[in-house]
Amino acid sequence: MGALDFLSDFRRREGEDDILKATWYIAAATGLAAANQSAHIPKLYELATHGLSLADRKMVQRRLKEALLKGTVLYGVPRAAQALGPLYRAVPDDEVDLYSPRTEKFASEGEAAKRVERGRKYFDITWTPGPAQEVRDRSFKNHPDCYLLNLETIYQLWISEDAILSNLETQMCTTTLLTCLDSPIQALWHTRGLIRHGASLEQARFAQELGLAIAKQFGCKTAGITMVDEIVFDETYT
Structure with a gap:
């Protein structure tokens, strides 16, 4: 059994065949970084890129880098460096994507x-x-x-x-990583923000439950997290 085997359930649950539209792996990357489990980032890249063309592997890499980079403002430079470093080392020179908008x-x-x-x-x-x-x-x-x-x-x-990432995708990542980061107030605020950026309640549940699954797998605290179905959302956005 691999440490990331549980992610296959979330991949199936999302049900997005186009890897460049799927969010399970970018949200998982930020959750792993927040949980201080960045050693698993190369395996995550391998899972997400298995069987893809070089062009698509580069696009997945681009999305992962952007998710981890944006996460820096929440989990800090040390954990961002710990996440990006293993990814950089795992990518062959001829596969490196340099796009930096x-x-x-x-x-x-x-x-x-x-x-x-x-x-x-x-x-x-x-x-x-x-x-x-x-x-x-x-x-x-x-x-x-x-x-x-x-x-x-x-x-x-x-x-x-x-x-690289839409606002909705960014908020998906933010919701997942804050759930792993033992920041229940900020997780609540940004889960509301996720809905306001156009996500469905199911997408909000997905992001939150992915964060909870990562936290459970690696022993992170999640006390105080308000579950999506307990959150009062603005009627305008739901």
Whole structure:
């Protein structure tokens, strides 16, 4: 029995034949990183890419890298490095995908304004506009540098970038990893955010239950996690 055998149930449950549209492996990657189980990332890559063409393996790799990179803002640089390092070493030189949308577009004309708008929109949808603005105002009033990092840089440059992962896919990963990270309040907030970004209740259950399964497999704490069916969602979004 392999340590990741349980993921086959989630792969079947999602039922997405197109690996470039499936979310089970990108969410699992962030959950493993959050659970400090990054040694299993190469095996996850192997499972996700088995039987694929070189072009599709590169696309899966691209999606995994992006998911792990975005997760950095939640589980920190050390766990991101521990996750990305094994993946880098596992990928043959002729299979390395170098696409990096932020680097490629950073100095493009008009890109700065697009980042600002994209980040603001993502944050507004995740929290709803009124509460989102309250958070911005409170943070800027009390700690401008915190505002610059958490409400501008993170959302504008990293989280809201959708060239590789859609906003919904990003929130799927966020929900899974926060469930593994023993952060029940943030997991609750971002599960609501997942729904607000267009996910179904079944997708929310999938992301949460994947996180709980990873946590159970590797002994992570999950006390206080509010189950999807116990969460009060905005009627507008459900």
